[in-house]
Amino acid sequence: MHRDAFMMADRPEDDGDTSILTATKPKTKRPPLYKVLLLNDDFTPMEFVVHVLERFFGLNHAQAFEIMLTVHKKGVAVVGVFSHEIAETKVAQVMDFARRHQHPLQCTMEKED
Ligand code: TYC
Numbered sequence: 708m709h710r711d712a713f714m715m716a717d718r719p720e721d722d723g724d725t726s727i728l729t730a731t732k733p734k735t736k737r738p739p740l741y742k743v744l745l746l747n748d749d750f751t752p753m754e755f756v757v758h759v760l761e762r763f764f765g766l767n768h769a770q771a772f773e774i775m776l777t778v779h780k781k782g783v784a785v786v787g788v789f790s791h792e793i794a795e796t797k798v799a800q801v802m803d804f805a806r807r808h809q810h811p812l813q814c815t816m817e818k819e820d
Pocket of ligand 1: 745746747748749750751752753756775776778779812813
């Protein structure tokens, strides 16, 4: 036999095993979180905003009043941090509730850093 005419398994560096082993880091990445933001406007009544915060974000009256005042004074505040799906639901609930009551209240979400 010609000296280069090796069969696969005859090559010293190849034992014929076709399996591939790759070291992989165990993936434990947590899903990203999203901040739900409430925006100020000049028309939505303060009591309506307080009610929204109690109803959709599980805040007590004092907490809701405090966050409402922060939005009123600063223009925007984070009202909660959630998974993407829960944040989307909260935003939709607030926007729908505000629209049904004909208030221009705006609620948005943004990815947390
Ligand atoms: N600025 C509104 C007012 O004076 C109150 C308000 C607070 C509106 C928070 C929206 O997200 C808001 N009636």
